[in-house]
Amino acid sequence: MTTTSPPSFSTRPDVAQIGAIAWVRKHLFSGWFNSLVTVVLGSLLIRSIVGFIGWATTTAQWKVIPENLPLYFVGQFPPDQYWRIWALLWMISALSGLTWGNLSQNVPHLFSRTVLIWVGILAVIFVLAPTPLPYRLLLLATLGLVLGGAWAGRYLSQSLPSFGLGLAIAWGLSFFIMLWLMAGGFGLKPVSTTAWGGLLLTLFMSVVSIVLCFPLGVALALGRQSTLPVVRLLSTVYIEVVRGVPLIALLFIGAVMLPFFLPGNVRLDLVLRAIFGLTLFSAAYLAENVRGGLQSIPRGQAEASSALGLNTPLTLGLIVLPQALKVAIPSIVGQFISLVQDTTLVSIIGLSDLMRISRAVLANPLYIGRYAEVYLFIGVIFWVLCYAMSWGSRQLEARLKTTN
Amino acid sequence: MLLAVTLSVSALSACTTSAPTDTAASPAATGESPAATGVASRLDTIIQRGKLICGVEGTIPGFSFVDSSGKYSGLDVDVCRAIAAAVFDTSADIDSKIEYRNLDSTARFPALASGEVDVLSRNTTWTSSRDATGGNGFDFAPTSFYDGQGILVTKASGIKDLKGLQGKSVCVETGTTTELNLASRTKEIGVTVNEVKFQDSNAAIAAFQEGRCEAFTSDRSQLAAKRTALPNPDDAVLIDAVLSKEPLGPVTVNNDSKWSDVVKFTMYALIQAEEFGITQANVAEKLKDPNPDIQNFLGVQGELGKQFGLANDYVVKVVEAVGNYGEVYERNVGKGSDLKIGRGPNNLWTNGGLMYSPPFR
Numbered sequence: 001m002t003t004t005s006p007p008s009f010s011t012r013p014d015v016a017q018i019g020a021i022a023w024v025r026k027h028l029f030s031g032w033f034n035s036l037v038t039v040v041l042g043s044l045l046i047r048s049i050v051g052f053i054g055w056a057t058t059t060a061q062w063k064v065i066p067e068n069l070p071l072y073f074v075g076q077f078p079p080d081q082y083w084r085i086w087a088l089l090w091m092i093s094a095l096s097g098l099t100w101g102n103l104s105q106n107v108p109h110l111f112s113r114t115v116l117i118w119v120g121i122l123a124v125i126f127v128l129a130p131t132p133l134p135y136r137l138l139l140l141a142t143l144g145l146v147l148g149g150a151w152a153g154r155y156l157s158q159s160l161p162s163f164g165l166g167l168a169i170a171w172g173l174s175f176f177i178m179l180w181l182m183a184g185g186f187g188l189k190p191v192s193t194t195a196w197g198g199l200l201l202t203l204f205m206s207v208v209s210i211v212l213c214f215p216l217g218v219a220l221a222l223g224r225q226s227t228l229p230v231v232r233l234l235s236t237v238y239i240e241v242v243r244g245v246p247l248i249a250l251l252f253i254g255a256v257m258l259p260f261f262l263p264g265n266v267r268l269d270l271v272l273r274a275i276f277g278l279t280l281f282s283a284a285y286l287a288e289n290v291r292g293g294l295q296s297i298p299r300g301q302a303e304a305s306s307a308l309g310l311n312t313p314l315t316l317g318l319i320v321l322p323q324a325l326k327v328a329i330p331s332i333v334g335q336f337i338s339l340v341q342d343t344t345l346v347s348i349i350g351l352s353d354l355m356r357i358s359r360a361v362l363a364n365p366l367y368i369g370r371y372a373e374v375y376l377f378i379g380v381i382f383w384v385l386c387y388a389m390s391w392g393s394r395q396l397e398a399r400l401k402t403t404n
Numbered sequence: 405m406l407l408a409v410t411l412s413v414s415a416l417s418a419c420t421t422s423a424p425t426d427t428a429a430s431p432a433a434t435g436e437s438p439a440a441t442g443v444a445s446r447l448d449t450i451i452q453r454g455k456l457i458c459g460v461e462g463t464i465p466g467f468s469f470v471d472s473s474g475k476y477s478g479l480d481v482d483v484c485r486a487i488a489a490a491v492f493d494t495s496a497d498i499d500s501k502i503e504y505r506n507l508d509s510t511a512r513f514p515a516l517a518s519g520e521v522d523v524l525s526r527n528t529t530w531t532s533s534r535d536a537t538g539g540n541g542f543d544f545a546p547t548s549f550y551d552g553q554g555i556l557v558t559k560a561s562g563i564k565d566l567k568g569l570q571g572k573s574v575c576v577e578t579g580t581t582t583e584l585n586l587a588s589r590t591k592e593i594g595v596t597v598n599e600v601k602f603q604d605s606n607a608a609i610a611a612f613q614e615g616r617c618e619a620f621t622s623d624r625s626q627l628a629a630k631r632t633a634l635p636n637p638d639d640a641v642l643i644d645a646v647l648s649k650e651p652l653g654p655v656t657v658n659n660d661s662k663w664s665d666v667v668k669f670t671m672y673a674l675i676q677a678e679e680f681g682i683t684q685a686n687v688a689e690k691l692k693d694p695n696p697d698i699q700n701f702l703g704v705q706g707e708l709g710k711q712f713g714l715a716n717d718y719v720v721k722v723v724e725a726v727g728n729y730g731e732v733y734e735r736n737v738g739k740g741s742d743l744k745i746g747r748g749p750n751n752l753w754t755n756g757g758l759m760y761s762p763p764f765r
Contacts, residue, residue: 256511350506360462363470365632371606371610
């Protein structure tokens with residue numbers, strides 16, 4: 001036990017090297033200029049936050065959200081058929097849960113602390129959601145389905161070797177079940193695509209466009225690198241022309257000009273036309289993202305694989321594309337995120353997506369002038385969607401990361 | 405794709421000339437039409453299809469919007485319902501017979517000309533160039549709402565009349581007649597204004613509210629609606645100046661009298677029903693009315709409906725579905741709504757308004 005120390009070694013004690021105050025001093029007030037910037041920006045920030053909270057608690061009239069909640073989520077889908085949307089949600093939830101379980105079969109703890117915290121937050125949001133009690137219970141059931149699916153998926157993947165393949169097939173089939181639940185027919189009451197709307201339509205268009213534009217984009221990227229002049233020329237012309245035209249012009253052509261070119265009795269569905277436009281547009285951008293990935297793969301890889309006797313399709317499929325796509329994940333996901341946001345442009349052609357249905361709600365004389373509340377709400381929805389995609393892509397990158 | 409892009413420009417200008425051939429071709433291509441006249445009409449296509457495709461705006465308070473239960477509502481929407489009731493001879497679950505198509509101001513005319521929609525019931529002003537065959541070549545049904553362009557100004561700006569607009573910025577919706585009217589009226593009196601243009605009126609009023617412009621011009625009915633929704637309605641003043649006549653009504657394509665007559669005489673039937681005092685509540689009773697004019701009107705006797713290629717009692721179904729014009733008006737934009745726009749020129753001619761139907765006989 002030392003009571004004294006030699007005075008010659010004593011300097012000022014390092015009291016403020018760790019802890020909150022030290023952090024603040026080091027990062028925010030490390031000089032007169034930084035201090036000034038901190039004070040100015042900090043006061044602006046605080047004023048904005050206080051102003052926002054003041055607005056949100058006093059001026060804002062939030063009843064426009066809960067009273068029109070079904071419209072934001074499913075548009076004009078017939079209320080007596082809402083059970084089909086719940087069935088759809090549960091199918092997707094169960095499949096997502098199973099996939100999650102399958103992907104984390106080698107992780108020691110399925111429900112880590114971070115996961116549990118997020119589950120808890122979601123559960124609280126669902127319990128407090130401004131909807132009638134049955135809906136809140138249904139939402140909680142959905143959450144339970146995801147967790148149960150995850151547990152079952154982990155268990156099944158450890159016992160059944162072909163579980164992953166089965167899951168992939170189930171995802172493929174789920175698309176057709178989704179179409180059946182949304183459009184009806186085969187024993188269900190038909191629902192016209194004009195009744196699809198809100199988040200349902202936004203998600204449907206995004207998912208279908210993403211699924212369709214991915215193979216098209218990869219094919220275009222390969223076509224642009226092809227040694228066949230015709231293929232290369234066609235791919236290049238397509239990419240450059242589509243990238244040179246604004247999406248809104250493409251959608252407008254699809255919605256308004258197309259009927260002039262088609263025979264009078266042919267009527268293409270508007271949703272189909274919008275998906276067509278979104279897919280063709282995104283594919284051109286995606287092709288360039290994938291091409292960036294392709295160019296990052298050294299020529300030696302392809303040469304080595306042909307030296308091993310692999311033909312061109314096998315070289316592409318087994319050696320080049322897996323590496324190229326992995327490199328291109330961030331930019332591909334960036335493209336998908338902007339595709340989700342571009343779906344708001346379909347409101348210009350009259351589809352009741354989240355944006356358009358919000359404007360229709362705002363025209364209800366009961367809610368005129370409630371722009372801020374409504375746009376803030378759909379802004380949050382879009383943020384959640386896009387952040388989820390971005391988070392998913394980071395998980396995918398981490399999973400595919402190979403240490404060289 | 406390049407071809408489509410270049411075509412889009414030329415097709416935009418050519419849409420008016422190709423429109424009649426397009427619409428005439430559609431029923432012919434689908435095979436035999438029940439029309440006895442030999443000229444294929446859009447009416448036959450609609451009956452065959454079993455649905456009326458009605459173009460509405462979708463975001464105009466009182467005229468067309470989506471209510472909380474997910475149903476379309478408004479005066480324009482009720483006109484669609486009246487037409488569907490006449491065509492399909494039914495008043496029960498009329499929305500299942502209609503496909504509403506949302507159209508913004510740039511998409512509405514190409515959509516009508518290409519046959520995407522059967523009828524436009526979308527706050528469209530009847531003008532000579534839109535009606536003329538050398539112009540847009542459309543056919544206008546009787547006016548469903550007499551409107552006029554007005555100017556809403558902030559009280560703080562102190563603008564009292566058009567001259568006061570000198571040097572001020574004015575929010576205006578682009579692609580509409582309001583934009584043209586503002587330009588020509590201000591030019592006429594030698595006033596220069598800064599036009600701040602917006603694609604839709606909601607964005608324009610939001611900009612006005614935020615103070616990005618001192619005035620906002622639009623049809624007076626819209627201004628009345630938007631003003632009630634401002635946080636402080638008293639801070640905005642609707643000045644007396646009226647820049648234009650804006651008769652708003654349903655529109656169909658030209659060269660299809662059979663179909664446009666149906667639309668016209670559905671509108672007239674709404675007006676005439678009000679004149680006869682026939683309402684949604686008493687229409688069944690009125691069938692027994694001894695007045696021969698009413699008997700003829702309701703199809704109890706005579707051939708009124710059949711002459712249009714409709715059921716003889718189509719007026720009964722129209723009134724059952726939406727009521728008479730007065731009921732439609734009061735429910736959507738008048739006393740029964742939050743807008744509370746007075747009848748004014750939209751009153752019956754017998755009450756000093758402009759609503760007048762030719763005799764049904």
